[in-house]
Amino acid sequence: MLALLVGRLFYVQAIDPTGRAKKALDDRRRTQKIPALRGEIHDTEGNVLARSIQRYKITADQTAVAPVKRFTKDKKQEELSVQDVVYKLADILKKSDNEVKESLDGDSKYAVVAEEVTPDVYNAIMDIGADYIYGEPVSKRSYPDGSIGGSVVGFLNSDGAAGGIELQFDKDLTGKDGERVYEISADGIRIPVGEDINQPAEDGKTVRLTINRDIQYFAQQQVKARADELKAEWGTAVVMRIKDASILALADSSMIDPNNYEDADSGDFAARAVSAATEPGSTEKILTTSAVLEEGLSTPTSGFDVPAELHIDGQTFTDAFDHGAEKRTLTGIIADSMNTGTVLAGKQLDKDQRHDWLKKFGVGSLTGIELPGESRGILAPAKEWDERQQYTVLFGQGVSQTPLQTMMAYQAVANDGVQLKPRIIDAVVDKDGKEDKHPVSEGKRIISKKTSQQVKDIMETVVTEGGAKEAAVEGWRVGGKTGTAEAPADKGGGYDGYTTSFIGVAPIDDPQYLVGIVLQRPQGEVTAIGCTTVFSKIMEKVLQYYKVPHSTSKPVEIPKFTDGDHE
Numbered sequence: 001m002l003a004l005l006v007g008r009l010f011y012v013q014a015i016d017p018t019g020r021a022k023k024a025l026d027d028r029r030r031t032q033k034i035p036a037l038r039g040e041i042h043d044t045e046g047n048v049l050a051r052s053i054q055r056y057k058i059t060a061d062q063t064a065v066a067p068v069k070r071f072t073k074d075k076k077q078e079e080l081s082v083q084d085v086v087y088k089l090a091d092i093l094k095k096s097d098n099e100v101k102e103s104l105d106g107d108s109k110y111a112v113v114a115e116e117v118t119p120d121v122y123n124a125i126m127d128i129g130a131d132y133i134y135g136e137p138v139s140k141r142s143y144p145d146g147s148i149g150g151s152v153v154g155f156l157n158s159d160g161a162a163g164g165i166e167l168q169f170d171k172d173l174t175g176k177d178g179e180r181v182y183e184i185s186a187d188g189i190r191i192p193v194g195e196d197i198n199q200p201a202e203d204g205k206t207v208r209l210t211i212n213r214d215i216q217y218f219a220q221q222q223v224k225a226r227a228d229e230l231k232a233e234w235g236t237a238v239v240m241r242i243k244d245a246s247i248l249a250l251a252d253s254s255m256i257d258p259n260n261y262e263d264a265d266s267g268d269f270a271a272r273a274v275s276a277a278t279e280p281g282s283t284e285k286i287l288t289t290s291a292v293l294e295e296g297l298s299t300p301t302s303g304f305d306v307p308a309e310l311h312i313d314g315q316t317f318t319d320a321f322d323h324g325a326e327k328r329t330l331t332g333i334i335a336d337s338m339n340t341g342t343v344l345a346g347k348q349l350d351k352d353q354r355h356d357w358l359k360k361f362g363v364g365s366l367t368g369i370e371l372p373g374e375s376r377g378i379l380a381p382a383k384e385w386d387e388r389q390q391y392t393v394l395f396g397q398g399v400s401q402t403p404l405q406t407m408m409a410y411q412a413v414a415n416d417g418v419q420l421k422p423r424i425i426d427a428v429v430d431k432d433g434k435e436d437k438h439p440v441s442e443g444k445r446i447i448s449k450k451t452s453q454q455v456k457d458i459m460e461t462v463v464t465e466g467g468a469k470e471a472a473v474e475g476w477r478v479g480g481k482t483g484t485a486e487a488p489a490d491k492g493g494g495y496d497g498y499t500t501s502f503i504g505v506a507p508i509d510d511p512q513y514l515v516g517i518v519l520q521r522p523q524g525e526v527t528a529i530g531c532t533t534v535f536s537k538i539m540e541k542v543l544q545y546y547k548v549p550h551s552t553s554k555p556v557e558i559p560k561f562t563d564g565d566h567e
Contacts, residue, residue, distance in 0.1 A: 034198075055118065143259050147255045167372050173207060208425070220237075235253040239514070250273050277402050280483055280485060281500070306325065332560030336467055351385065367422050404422060456508055459481060503516040506539050509551050
């Protein structure tokens with residue numbers, strides 16, 4: 001009989017053909033999720049723009065409320081009455097006994113006891129040992145600087161990551177949840193010597209941007225002030241370091257506060273420099289100038305007989321200011337932003353060349369910036385241009401592009417003719433501090449170094465002798481170009497305002513930084529709704545912040561009129 005009993009025990013416990021032991025273990029086993037913390041988003045200086053704070057929602061199964069049997073720290077068993085559990089919960093949660101009791105009374109299987117408690121509070125509650133009280137992990141996202149760069153950073157909603165870096169780098173930021181597996185007895189008490197497996201969570205990685213929080217803040221303040229002053233629909237400012245195309249600021253006059261994104265306007269959910277395509281206006285003249293110089297069709301001092309009104313192919317072109325027939329240099333045409341002269345210079349290029357040069361500079365193509373929602377803009381094929389559009393594209397009408405696309409064309413001009421890919425991500429850093437650096441792109445040559453220098457000289461003349469004197473920054477040589485285009489009505493049928501802009505480089509004798517400003521539908525006289533003063537303030541801040549030495553050389557001097565003529 002003893003041998004038979006031993007054999008039976010061996011058969012049941014060791015061989016266990018029916019899987020009783022496994023089933024019993026599965027019945028005793030409980031799995032608890034250990035949530036991973038979402039990674040942080042930093043600016044280029046390490047300032048935190050987004051972080052996650054681990055919190056727990058405490059809930060109870062009211063139908064299972066009963067006295068609790070548990071082991072003490074010295075392995076002795078004790079029993080807590082329901083009232084004891086209420087007292088302990090109230091002390092931990094710093095709530096009244098009656099409030100906690102009400103959350104446990106009833107017949108609901110899911111009753112909320114407390115919202116968003118800290119991990120320390122959660123652990124203290126779990127130590128009570130009541131198996132009818134649960135803690136649901138809740139990751140609370142916090143954005144310390146609110147709307148500063150908010151549309152770039154993005155936010156989290158009930159469905160997860162939404163917009164900006166949060167969405168674009170969701171996989172890196174999310175991390176990997178862990179779990180804890182343990183055993184409980186039939187009466188719900190955790191078995192001290194039972195299975196206890198702990199798989200730690202792997203927190204998300206940190207994403208470090210090229211954005212500088214201080215520059216971002218200042219640029220937002222300045223562009224908002226100008227947009228408010230002129231009652232513009234919106235304004236945007238882009239600050240870029242030329243040598244590596246790192247974006248230091250993408251600043252809109254209004255940006256979402258990711259902590260309260262429900263209150264934001266629909267247009268604020270993406271940085272407008274990336275998502276909003278408009279007609280660039282006269283800033284496009286720098287692209288036209290670069291093309292005719294590179295093709296060897298003109299020089300900065302080439303002369304053009306500019307009439308008061310230009311009639312060509314049945315089309316009439318005029319300028320923003322009245323003038324008679326003048327003998328202008330190419331530099332003089334651009335310095336005073338003359339549409340008539342730009343058409344005369346640009347028509348030396350055939351239609352296909354005009355289209356190809358715009359495309360070469362990146363018009364109609366995505367820049368590749370690491371943000372969602374980028375607009376491609378519109379560059380129609382040359383064969384679809386009508387009699388007027390074939391000329392208006394030379395001065396930035398009949399084509400649409402984002403402020404960032406225009407900035408990248410200017411980056412190529414300022415960077416000795418080599419265009420890079422814009423950078424907004426510096427590195428992704430794992431929990432051990434290992435950095436995955438996002439390298440500077442190899443770049444592609446758009447124009448020669450010689451042409452680049454000639455265009456920069458012309459851009460400086462725009463500021464020193466032309467229509468952008470307010471863009472000057474004391475102590476540094478500056479070059480740039482204004483832009484004014486008619487804004488198409490939202491419902492079609494013509495135009496109902498203007499888009500004004502200015503893009504500039506400093507120091508022009510040693511190009512380091514690029515600042516671009518765009519205002520949409522500012523109110524006022526067309527001569528008084530520009531962006532040059534805003535540019536000057538932001539550029540001065542950037543140059544001072546990075547301690548750029550003052551220029552020591554004198555500005556270039558290129559005549560605006562051909563020999564024998566003057567204003």
